[in-house]
Amino acid sequence: MPVLKSLGDPYTPERPIIKVIGCGGAGCNTLKDIPAIPNMETIGLNDARHPSLQGVKKVIQVKQEGLKAIALSSKKVSGELYTPKEKEIAKQISGADMVYIVTGLGGEMGTWGSVVAAKVARKLSILSMALATMPFHVESERRRAVAKEGADILSRTADCLVLFSNDKLLKIAPDLPLTRAFSVMGQVMTSPILSFSRVITKGDKRVLREAFEGCREMRLGAGDGRPSDRVQKSVYEAFRSPWFEDVNVAKAKVAVVFVSSSEAFPEDLDEVAEEARSRMPKADIYYSGYKEEMGDRLRTVLLVGFG
Ligand SMILES: Nc1nc2c(ncn2[C@@H]2O[C@H](COP(=O)(O)OP(=O)(O)OP(=O)(O)O)[C@@H](O)[C@H]2O)c(=O)[nH]1
Numbered sequence: 001m002p003v004l005k006s007l008g009d010p011y012t013p014e015r016p017i018i019k020v021i022g023c024g025g026a027g028c029n030t031l032k033d034i035p036a037i038p039n040m041e042t043i044g045l046n047d048a049r050h051p052s053l054q055g056v057k058k059v060i061q062v063k064q065e066g067l068k069a070i071a072l073s074s075k076k077v078s079g080e081l082y083t084p085k086e087k088e089i090a091k092q093i094s095g096a097d098m099v100y101i102v103t104g105l106g107g108e109m110g111t112w113g114s115v116v117a118a119k120v121a122r123k124l125s126i127l128s129m130a131l132a133t134m135p136f137h138v139e140s141e142r143r144r145a146v147a148k149e150g151a152d153i154l155s156r157t158a159d160c161l162v163l164f165s166n167d168k169l170l171k172i173a174p175d176l177p178l179t180r181a182f183s184v185m186g187q188v189m190t191s192p193i194l195s196f197s198r199v200i201t202k203g204d205k206r207v208l209r210e211a212f213e214g215c216r217e218m219r220l221g222a223g224d225g226r227p228s229d230r231v232q233k234s235v236y237e238a239f240r241s242p243w244f245e246d247v248n249v250a251k252a253k254v255a256v257v258f259v260s261s262s263e264a265f266p267e268d269l270d271e272v273a274e275e276a277r278s279r280m281p282k283a284d285i286y287y288s289g290y291k292e293e294m295g296d297r298l299r300t301v302l303l304v305g306f307g
């Protein structure tokens with residue numbers, strides 16, 4: 001029987017220490033789209049003092065040279081010496097309960113940097129979630145090949161990889177100049193960081209590790225509903241996510257469901273969980289609700305994982 005389990009614990013709300021590491025130009029730019037969250041620190045990883053690092057307080061600067069070799073090395077390094085690049089990353093992320101790795105796949109720095117960051121997190125036994133974009137179709141063949149290779153390794157190195165195809169960006173942000181569209185993408189792709197940070201406690205780490213086990217890739221859907229019927233509307237919109245178009249949601253192995261509104265109604269959460277169950281009969285479902293000032297709207301955020 002698939003699991004249906006709630007996340008969070010109102011009685012022992014000990015919040016985890018979160019670090020977000022933005023890798024390469026896109027990853028570092030995206031750090032600016034994440035609002036400040038208590039217990040969270042953002043770190044930029046890049047190869048030069050690039051404009052994307054403007055305003056980023058913690059910076060790890062590493063040369064691209066040799067990064068891919070570290071990313072591809074399959075050595076199990078527990079107990080072994082880290083390379084200097086890994087040591088540098090380890091210094092910045094150690095002590096975290098959870099690490100989010102944010103990147104635009106396709107370039108050398110973000111692709112291999114994110115894999116190395118995931119490796120370091122694994123070596124330090126820190127729970128990791130990578131959130132990554134795939135290049136636009138019109139970008140070069142080479143970029144798409146690098147992104148594909150990177151995504152494949154990242155999905156096996158991080159505990160969980162949430163993948164966003166840039167091509168679908170046109171569906172959620174049509175008619176916007178590219179820099180604005182990238183910022184919309186940044187807000188969307190980092191929204192799970194916000195949801196998790198509102199909900200999970202240190203105790204949930206174990207639960208999430210379990211949830212992500214055997215799940216190679218996740219996709220995101222989000223929807224807002226307004227009265228009346230706001231629950232159904234938000235769920236309907238979330239399941240219509242452009243990132244679900246090329247997957248079969250009914251075959252999902254895992255789903256994490258967040259419901260937020262200005263006032264918490266437990267029955268709304270139950271309704272969303274029930275709807276999620278009927279659409280994903282085989283999935284282990286983890287769900288949680290939280291309060292957020294959003295007028296009369298209700299938001300459903302879905303992370304749906306496949307093996
Ligand atoms: N979300 C977002 N994506 C971007 C941005 N700039 C580029 N991208 C996408 O991310 C991919 C990687 O680009 P960069 O991050 O600039 O590349 P890099 O990892 O720094 O690698 P190099 O090309 O070696 O500098 C691109 O192919 C685009 O698909 C951005 O500002 N925001």
Ligand SMILES: [Mg+2]
Nearest residue numbers: 024025107109
């Ligand atoms: Mg770059």
